[in-house]
Amino acid sequence: MSSAPILEVTDLVVEYAAPQGQVGAVDHVSFDLAPGEFLGVVGESGCGKSTLLFAIAQLLSPPAAITGGAVHFKGRNLVGLTDKMLAASRWQDLSVVMQSAMNAFNPVKTIGAQFKDAIKAHQKWSKDKIRERSAEVLRLVGIDPIHVKSYPHQLSGGMRQRAMIAMALLFTPELIIMDEPTSALDVVAQRSLMVQIKELQAELGFAVIFVTHDMSLVSHFSDRLAVMYAGQIAEIGATRAVFDSPAHPYSKGLLDAFPSIRGPRVHMTGIPGNPPALLNPPPGCRFAPRCPVVLPRCHDTPPELYPVRDVLVRCLLHENVKGGAHV
Amino acid sequence: MSETDTRVPLLRTEKLTRHFTIGNLFSRTNLHAVDDADLVIHEREIVALAGESGSGKSTIARLLAMVYKPTAGEIYFRDKPLSSLRSRTDVLGYRSEVPMVFQDPFASLNPAHRISHGIMRTLKLHRRELDAAGRQAEAERVLTEVGLTPAGEVLNKYPYEFSGGQRQRVGFAQALAAKPKLILADEPVSMLDVSIRIGLLNLMAELREKEGVSLLYITHDIASARYVSDRLVIMYAGQIVETGATEDVLHNPKHPYTQLLLSAVPDPRAPLRVTAQTDRGEPPKVINPTPGCRFRSRCPLAIDICERVDPQPRLLGINHSAACHVATADPNTPKVAVGATEQDGHE
Numbered sequence: 001m002s003s004a005p006i007l008e009v010t011d012l013v014v015e016y017a018a019p020q021g022q023v024g025a026v027d028h029v030s031f032d033l034a035p036g037e038f039l040g041v042v043g044e045s046g047c048g049k050s051t052l053l054f055a056i057a058q059l060l061s062p063p064a065a066i067t068g069g070a071v072h073f074k075g076r077n078l079v080g081l082t083d084k085m086l087a088a089s090r091w092q093d094l095s096v097v098m099q100s101a102m103n104a105f106n107p108v109k110t111i112g113a114q115f116k117d118a119i120k121a122h123q124k125w126s127k128d129k130i131r132e133r134s135a136e137v138l139r140l141v142g143i144d145p146i147h148v149k150s151y152p153h154q155l156s157g158g159m160r161q162r163a164m165i166a167m168a169l170l171f172t173p174e175l176i177i178m179d180e181p182t183s184a185l186d187v188v189a190q191r192s193l194m195v196q197i198k199e200l201q202a203e204l205g206f207a208v209i210f211v212t213h214d215m216s217l218v219s220h221f222s223d224r225l226a227v228m229y230a231g232q233i234a235e236i237g238a239t240r241a242v243f244d245s246p247a248h249p250y251s252k253g254l255l256d257a258f259p260s261i262r263g264p265r266v267h268m269t270g271i272p273g274n275p276p277a278l279l280n281p282p283p284g285c286r287f288a289p290r291c292p293v294v295l296p297r298c299h300d301t302p303p304e305l306y307p308v309r310d311v312l313v314r315c316l317l318h319e320n321v322k323g324g325a326h327v
Numbered sequence: 328m329s330e331t332d333t334r335v336p337l338l339r340t341e342k343l344t345r346h347f348t349i350g351n352l353f354s355r356t357n358l359h360a361v362d363d364a365d366l367v368i369h370e371r372e373i374v375a376l377a378g379e380s381g382s383g384k385s386t387i388a389r390l391l392a393m394v395y396k397p398t399a400g401e402i403y404f405r406d407k408p409l410s411s412l413r414s415r416t417d418v419l420g421y422r423s424e425v426p427m428v429f430q431d432p433f434a435s436l437n438p439a440h441r442i443s444h445g446i447m448r449t450l451k452l453h454r455r456e457l458d459a460a461g462r463q464a465e466a467e468r469v470l471t472e473v474g475l476t477p478a479g480e481v482l483n484k485y486p487y488e489f490s491g492g493q494r495q496r497v498g499f500a501q502a503l504a505a506k507p508k509l510i511l512a513d514e515p516v517s518m519l520d521v522s523i524r525i526g527l528l529n530l531m532a533e534l535r536e537k538e539g540v541s542l543l544y545i546t547h548d549i550a551s552a553r554y555v556s557d558r559l560v561i562m563y564a565g566q567i568v569e570t571g572a573t574e575d576v577l578h579n580p581k582h583p584y585t586q587l588l589l590s591a592v593p594d595p596r597a598p599l600r601v602t603a604q605t606d607r608g609e610p611p612k613v614i615n616p617t618p619g620c621r622f623r624s625r626c627p628l629a630i631d632i633c634e635r636v637d638p639q640p641r642l643l644g645i646n647h648s649a650a651c652h653v654a655t656a657d658p659n660t661p662k663v664a665v666g667a668t669e670q671d672g673h674e
Binding site: 044045157186187188189190191192213214215216217219220253254257258259260261262265267268269270271272274 | 379380490492520521522523524525526528529547549550551553554574577587588589591592593594
C-alpha cells in the first residue's frame, strides 16, 4: 500500500485517573493505516485495546484522557478538537461499531428511526433520500429493507449486528472502527459476518480497525495484525507473518493457547500468570514475569519495538537483529 | 471404550424434554427448549455438549442439576429415575454427587464472603461425617487439587482478590467439596481470557484422572471441546443431532449441521480460505414446531421427507449416530433396528 495513510497514530498515551495515581491504559502506541486496509488488534481483557479505539475515535470520557501523542485522520490531528469540530468527520468519514452492538440499538425505536437520527445529526437530507439510503444500506448488509420498520427485538442477533454495520455505512465512511462486533455471535453467524465485512470492504473501499480478543477470528481476514499487551503494542506486522512465525513470546503463547480442531491432539499449557496491574507496571518488559524465555535484563530494561523480518516486535531477544536486512 | 458397552451408565436420559410456556393468558405459546434428548455419561468420562446459543444445552444442564423439572422423559442416575427421589435427603444426595460449575466467575461467588464460605457450606451440607478439623482439611485439599495454593491462605481471601481464572478454580473446588461423581460445567471458560482457558481445561482433565469424576462440558467452542472430551454431542434447536467419539465426529461429521459448524470454526493454522462457507441462516426459535427436520431450511441436502418427518437418531458408524434422513452410514456399520440401538448409539 503506497498511498498516504488515512490514519496515523503517533505516540498515543491514554491514562485513567485513579485514586492511587495515573493508570496508563495505552502506552506510546504508534501505527499507520492505509486506505482500504484491515488492521486487526488483538489482546486479552485489560490490555488497552478498547481504550485505544475510543481514543482514536475521540470518545474517551473522564477519568480517561489522552495525555500525549497525536491521531492524524486524513491529515488532521483529532486530539484536542472540540465535539463541534469533530462533528464534520464523525460518522461521515469515520464511524464506530460498538461491542455488543446487539444491544446498542434503542429498543423502543424502529431501526429506520434510528438511522434517521444518525443522518439528521450530520446532514440535511429530504425524507425520501433518508428512506432511500436507509433501505440501501440494509440491502448492502443483506437485510430485507422491510426491516426499516422493525424494532430491534424483531431481528435476530446476527441481523442486529448487521443493522449496526449498515448504520455505520450510512455515509460511506473511509474508516470504520469495530470493537468486538462479533463477540456475542455463534461461530456460524460470526463467520458469515466476517465474510460480509470483507465483501463490503472490497466493494466500498473503507479501512477497518477490528478489535477482538479472539486471535483466530481475524487470522483469515486482516491485512495487518497488532498484538497488544498491557497497554503496549507487543508485535505488529502482516497477519500471516505474525501467525506463521510469531516473534514475540506473548504472541506465540497466545497462538499456542488455541486448541485446533485439525491436526493431532496435543497437550497445551496456555500462558501461566496474569497480565500486570497497569498502576505499577513492571519496570522492564511488561511480559517478563510470565515469559518462558525471559532474560535477566528483561526485568529492568524496557524493550523498544525492533524490526524482525517485516514485523515490529517489542522484545529484547530481537534487539540486535537489524531490520530489513533479511527480509 | 469397549466394543459393546454393557456397563451401567453413570447417568442416562431418555427422551428428555423441556418446554417453556411463554406469552400471557391470551397468546400462549410453547417454546421447545429441549426435545427427546437421549444422553449417556459413563464413569470417568468427559462428554462435551456443543451447540449455538439457544440450542438448549444449558437447559439440559439445568435439567440434570434438578433446577428444572422435565416436561417429559426421564433422567436415570445409576439406573435410578430421578423422579423417584422424594425426600430432601435423596435430592441433596443427588445434588452433592452432581454439582454444577457456572459460566460467570464474577457473578457466581458472593463478593461479601470469604472463599471458605462456599466450600464450608458445601461441606456442612453434604459431608455430614466430617468434624470441624476434617472440614478444614478437606477444604484445603480441594483447593490444592484445583491448583490454588497455599490453600490455608486462599480460604481466608475474598473473591475480589482473585482473577477470573482463579475464581473459576474456586468454583471447581466447591464442586469437588461435595465429593461429586459428575460435574456439570456450563461454559466454564467462555468468560476467561484465551491464555488462561487452557489451564482450566487441563484442570478438568486432571480432575477426571485424580478424582475419578465424570464431566459434562457445555460449550459453544468446538476446538476446546475437542481438547478435553472423549465424546461429543452436538445440539441444534433443542435436539441432539449427532453424537460420537470426539475424533469421529470431527473427522467424519455425519449431520449437515455439524459439517456447517466445523467449517465455521476459525483456525489460525489452517490455510487462508475466506470463501468457504457463507451460510447466513440462524437457528430457529423452536416455538410450537411442526414436524420435520429443524435444520431443513438451512440444509443443502434437504429432501421431501425432511419437511414431514422428524429425523430420529440413526447409528451411522461405530458408536456414532446422527439424526438425519440423508446422512449415509459408514460401510461396515452393523444394521440394527433404530430403537434397539438407541443406547449403544450414544456410546
